[in-house]
Structures are given as C-alpha cells and as structure tokens.
Amino acid sequence: MAARVACSLRSEPYKRYLIQFAHDLLDFRLQEIKSIISLLGCQASLRNTDLNNGSPFMEVALTSEEDAKAIMHRTVLSKSMYELWAEGSSISEVNMKLKQLPKGFTEPYTQENSSFRIMVDTFNKKISSSEKIKRIELLTDTESMFKGKIKLSSPEHSFHLLEFYKFDSAPSTEPEKVYFGRWISDGHRSVIKEFHLQTRHFIANTSMDACLSLVMANLAQVKESDLVLDPFVGSGGLLVSSAHYGAYVLGTDIDYMLLHAKARPSRAKQTTRAIDESVRSNLRQYGLESKYIDVLVADASQNHMWREGWRFDAIITDPPYGIREAAAKIACKETADVPTTEGEPHYPQRTQYQLGDIFRDLLNFAAKYLCLGGRLVYWLPIYKPDYSESCIPKHPCMSLESNCEQPLSQHISRRLITMVKIREFQELSDWDEASTKVNSVNSFRNNYFKSMQAVGVLNSDSVLRSEPLTSKQEGL
Amino acid sequence: MKLLTHNMLTSNIIKGVTKGFPLKIVPVQVEIKDVDYNPAFVVRTLSKVDWPALHQAAVETGFGDGLPETLGENFQQDEELLKKIHNALLQVEVIQGELVCPESGRKFPITNGIPNMLLQEHEVGQ
Numbered sequence: 001m002a003a004r005v006a007c008s009l010r011s012e013p014y015k016r017y018l019i020q021f022a023h024d025l026l027d028f029r030l031q032e033i034k035s036i037i038s039l040l041g042c043q044a045s046l047r048n049t050d051l052n053n054g055s056p057f058m059e060v061a062l063t064s065e066e067d068a069k070a071i072m073h074r075t076v077l078s079k080s081m082y083e084l085w086a087e088g089s090s091i092s093e094v095n096m097k098l099k100q101l102p103k104g105f106t107e108p109y110t111q112e113n114s115s116f117r118i119m120v121d122t123f124n125k126k127i128s129s130s131e132k133i134k135r136i137e138l139l140t141d142t143e144s145m146f147k148g149k150i151k152l153s154s155p156e157h158s159f160h161l162l163e164f165y166k167f168d169s170a171p172s173t174e175p176e177k178v179y180f181g182r183w184i185s186d187g188h189r190s191v192i193k194e195f196h197l198q199t200r201h202f203i204a205n206t207s208m209d210a211c212l213s214l215v216m217a218n219l220a221q222v223k224e225s226d227l228v229l230d231p232f233v234g235s236g237g238l239l240v241s242s243a244h245y246g247a248y249v250l251g252t253d254i255d256y257m258l259l260h261a262k263a264r265p266s267r268a269k270q271t272t273r274a275i276d277e278s279v280r281s282n283l284r285q286y287g288l289e290s291k292y293i294d295v296l297v298a299d300a301s302q303n304h305m306w307r308e309g310w311r312f313d314a315i316i317t318d319p320p321y322g323i324r325e326a327a328a329k330i331a332c333k334e335t336a337d338v339p340t341t342e343g344e345p346h347y348p349q350r351t352q353y354q355l356g357d358i359f360r361d362l363l364n365f366a367a368k369y370l371c372l373g374g375r376l377v378y379w380l381p382i383y384k385p386d387y388s389e390s391c392i393p394k395h396p397c398m399s400l401e402s403n404c405e406q407p408l409s410q411h412i413s414r415r416l417i418t419m420v421k422i423r424e425f426q427e428l429s430d431w432d433e434a435s436t437k438v439n440s441v442n443s444f445r446n447n448y449f450k451s452m453q454a455v456g457v458l459n460s461d462s463v464l465r466s467e468p469l470t471s472k473q474e475g476l
Numbered sequence: 477m478k479l480l481t482h483n484m485l486t487s488n489i490i491k492g493v494t495k496g497f498p499l500k501i502v503p504v505q506v507e508i509k510d511v512d513y514n515p516a517f518v519v520r521t522l523s524k525v526d527w528p529a530l531h532q533a534a535v536e537t538g539f540g541d542g543l544p545e546t547l548g549e550n551f552q553q554d555e556e557l558l559k560k561i562h563n564a565l566l567q568v569e570v571i572q573g574e575l576v577c578p579e580s581g582r583k584f585p586i587t588n589g590i591p592n593m594l595l596q597e598h599e600v601g602q
Contacts, residue, residue: 225517248517250481252593259590290512293566294481298593302600304488305593307497311524332600348596 014045014061016084017068018181020121020162021056022077022189025215028416029077030058031402032218035418036074039221042067055164056123057179059084065184072185074245076192076214082160082181091135091161094178098145106145109182115151122163125171135161139180158183194286195240201285202277204235204258205266206325208318212406212416213241216316219402219418220377222247226313227293231300231365234258234325235266236279238316243283243291247313251279252298254328254350259295301329301353303365311371319358321381322445327353355381356442359393363419367397370421375401380415383447387413391441397423411451477575477591479533480565483525487577487584489593491601495579498529501536502583504572508539511566518562519552525565534564 021029030048037044045061056079062068065083072081085106086097098106110116118139120132139161140146148157159182163175195210197203208216216238222228224246230238233251235258243249257263261277283292298305300319320327331351359380366376376398382391382405392400398419407413487496527547534540542560551557575584575591582599585592 225514225520227521254594256592256594260588290510290514294477294590296477296481296485296591296593298591299489299595302489302593302595304601305486307484307486307526309524310484330595330600331597348594 012043012063014043014063015065017060017062017184018082018084018087018162018179019058019060020079020082021051021058022079022187023056024211025077025404025406027406028215028404031404031418032075032077032215033058033060033071035219035221035402036071039218039223040067040070040074042071053166053176054124055177057162057164057177059087069185072187074218075187076189076211076218078187079189080160080186081184082162082179083184084179084181085159086180088178089175091138091163091175091178094161094180095139098139098180099143101145109157110145110147112147112149114148114157115155116146116148116157116159117150117152117155118146118159118161120161120163122165122175124165124167125163125175191244195244197237200235200237200240200282202235202261202273202279202282203237203266204263204325206318206320207235207266208237210237210241213237214244216377216416217241217245217247219416220314220316220375222314222316227311228314228316229312229369230317231315231362232317232319233279233295234318236282236295238318239279239292240282240286240288242314242316243288244286246291248291248293249283250293250312251295252300253295254297254299254330256297259297299330300365301357301361303361303368306369308368310369312369312374313371314375314377315362315366315370316377317362318379319355319362320353321355321448322352326350327355327358329353354442355444359441363393363395363398364425366419366421367395367425372421372424374421376417376419376421378417380417380441381444381448382413382415383444383451384411384413386443386447392417393441395419397421397425409451412448477570477586477589478566479530479537479568480521480525481591482533482570482575483530483565485575485591485593487575487579487582489595489601490577490580490582490599493577493579493582496577498526498532498578499584500576500578501533501570502574502576503537503570504574505570506537506539506573507569507571508563508567509569511562513559513562515555515558515562518558518565521565522547522551522561530561530564534568537568537570539564539568 043063047059050058068081085101086094088094088097118136120135162179164177165171166176192211197207197210222242222245226247228242228247228249230251233253236251239249239251253259261273261275265273279295280292283289328350331349362378370376399422401418401420404416405413485499487493487499531543531545534543543564569589570586571589573586
C-alpha cells in the first residue's frame, strides 16, 4: 500500500521517480526519506512495499525534479534518484514499454545534438561486461529513440538500466524487477566520509558513527537556524551533524574530565589528550565553529537547570547505558556517604543512573523544553528476547514517529526512537500511569551481561569493573 | 559560556531554591569570539530570550553599551541593534569566572569557558 507522506490542496500532477537505496542500515532507509520529504514539505507518495523482498529500489511519486534533487541533497542512505521511464519483469518488457512512451516525454533528452550514456546496474547478481553490452545494444537497436551521441564520461543525460534479483542462497536466474530511468541526482553520501571518526579530532569511548549521526539529524528534521541540544554530549558527534544541517548546538555532560580534555584518551596508542580536544574543536575542524553555543558540565537528571519557557527545536542524544560509559547522576544526600576533608576540592559522589530513570527524565525533559512539533531522537538499548513495542517509553505529550532497529548481536540491539512533541506539558499527577513500561528498560544491563556471559565473552569479574569494555560491544 | 546560554540557565536545581534566575555573572576573563552574523537566528532566538536578563548579563560582562533596557517593537528592522544583540548573545564569552545563584549565593565556577553546574550531594533536591 502506498503511503502518502505529505499533501496539499494544490494538486500538481505526480511524476514517477525511483530511489536506489544504499545497502546500509536497512531499517532506517525508509524513515530517513519520509522524514526528509516531510521536512522539505514535498508532495510525495511512496510505494514502500517495493522494499519488502530485499530490493534496494523504491518507486516514489513526486511533483517536480526540484523536489527530487532537494531530497537527494539531504539523504545519506540513498545512492541515487532516477526519473522512472519504464519498469517490468524482464528487459524485453521494459524495452517495449520504453518504445510506447510519448515522444513529448522522451525527446527533450534523446535528441541528435545531445550526448548520453546507458549504465547497467544489477543488484544481488554480478553480470559480465559483455552481457551488459548486449543489454545496451538491445535498448539502442535500429529503431531506438536514443538519437544522441554516446559519451561515456559526463554526458548530458545518463540513463540507467537497473535489475533486481531475488537471493535465496543463490541469485535467481531471472530478474525480479527491471527498471529504466533517467538519472537525476546522487544522494549525499560523500559527507559520511568527510565526517568519519578516523579523522575526527576529538573522540570519546562511545562516539557515534558518522553515518548514524547524520541519519539522527535527518530524523530530527534539523534545519537552518534551529537550536539543538544533546544532554549526554560526550565528544559532540551528534552536534557536528546537526551543525552541518545549519543548527546551533549545545550540549551537557556529567563528565568534567572529558569536557575539559583530561579524560583518558579513547584512541589506541595515545597517552594523553591534547589540550584542545573539545566539542568546540570538532566543530572548528569542519568549519562549523559559528554554530557552537556551549557545553556545560551538568547532570541531565536535573531538568530544573533550564529556565521555564525556554525551548529547543530538537533534542538528539545517545544516553549512556552503563556498558561502555557509566550511567551516572549526582547522588542525593540521603544515600550519599560524604567524606569531608577541610580545604580539599570535593568531587560529588555519583550514583548509578537507572536506565528506566534516564528515559523517563529524557521524555519528561523533551515534553517540557521542546517546541511544539519539535523532535526527540534517542537510542534505546534492547535485550531482544524481552522486546515488544510496549517497551518503548511513552509520554502523553510525545508521539512516536519512528522506531528503527540496529542489530548488534544475537540478543542485543538498539533502536533509534523518534518522537514528536504534540502538546504542551502539564505536570502529570500520575507519571507511572503514563509510562508503566519504562521499568522493563531497567533490566537491560543485567540481561546484557548475562547474555555476554552465556556466549563466553565475559567472565563474572568483568561485570563488576567500571572500565570501558572491548570493541566487542561496539556501539553501546 | 555565551550570554545566550546564561539566558537559559537557572540554579533551581539547588534544594529549596525557586528563584534561581537570572544567575549573576562575576567575570574574571571575558573574550569576544567571532561568530558569523545570522539575523534570522537572532530574531528567532529573541522570541525566547528574557531581555532584562540578557541586558544585565551584557552589563556585567562589560558589553552592555548600546543595548536598550527594554527591547522596542521594531527591533527586527534595526540592523545596527541586531548586530549588537548578535554580539551580546553569541560573541561575548565568559572564559573564567563565576555564576552566582541570586537566591542562595551558591557559586558555579566557569573554567575554560565551561560552566560547572554540578551540585554537592547535600544540595541536590529530589
């Protein structure tokens, strides 16, 4: 069934386009595109069932080529967009449909004085270049509509024959689907490499992968002149991607040593951190220092630090789960054992910040301090055997927009949750009623270590240590 | 710490404090950092800014010149004023100094431009 993403009273005719997704973060691709389309306010209709059998191709109806280009300019999970000329289950069917296209549609791109090329791309099956040439010859036979000159590098018009094969232990012999389209634009995947962590000045133990942090900014619909907060900022990777899309950025972290470049280094072979290893220098590295507002040493559980009535346009964060980074907040008096030594600096005692509490506080914070329509995007760790949709924390002011899974191991995954603020916050008399299931998140840490012990990754001693663990637990 | 950040911060996290805004700034070192001028952001931000608090912060850090005590209605057309506000909001930075809770006098240190808003255990409310 086609999903109508945005519509308006202005009814311009739809044109058919085809998106070719990258084979990366499969569960996130559709949500990213939907989010970008709604951010740009494009009229669009997506045929998302196209993706069901593992195909990277999805047909989409748009009203203009400008919209198609604008979408591609923003996406990091799509490879290319084409104007769809024909589709079918075989090349001969596609060829036949091409010949039936009205001349007014094809001629602007196929005239004698223009240059063109035809590229053949197959998914799930490799074919030889002689087979590719055979296909091209079939499409450019004597009665062919392509009258222009063939030019392989930078032609005026680039056409693509795209074939998708089903894969059950081996590729099927016949294609499941064949498309022919005129190339419009490539996605903006080059920015992933530009922001790669390997070349990032300042990283911490759990710095977010560049591609995922861009996807997070897209799901949060970050735009020019927004104000974005990360309450668990770490080395500021999420702020870099938000600033890239034009937002002004702000972060808090409880880790004084990290924000002041005094924490233990996260890179192998590095013994001390450079004095300028900071969130600010990360933004400076990409020419985004003007988007830097501040970082603060603060306890994210203390919502009252922010002035009532202040509003952020988006909150994007990767809370600590207590696996590779300790989840901490400042203990309160009743439970803290305060050593008092006159004249010495006192470091307040931290207590473990229960996962359920983290997410409850985060949703509460977003409900208060997001602008209406603003988005909260965060990672939720999941012990798969316990997971059901009801595990996702709920808040009466926040509506669930999307929920994408990134598998990490057999039992563990994390889900990227996007929520939209739909009404202003009123103090709730009974929070427990609003979010009964938040408590099930609390058992994640125990289940995580149990499952690690079961596969022999950890012995029981390491459960107790507070050091960051090995790269086996990538991403947590 | 920029004065924009100061405009968002309170000390209401301290047990018993309810009027922790605006925090008083005691500057030791203040710098002007170049930030690209973006009037769209300044105008958008002003709709949320507590003007008296911004004015007070600018005076406390020594950059209050030319900022009116109350913000008139037609500030959006006043390019010169917008640039001054841009300077106060985004370019003035307290590098070393203190933020002081107006109710309890509790001090929050600012070092290397980063405020430390962490409390001691006995100060944390529930």
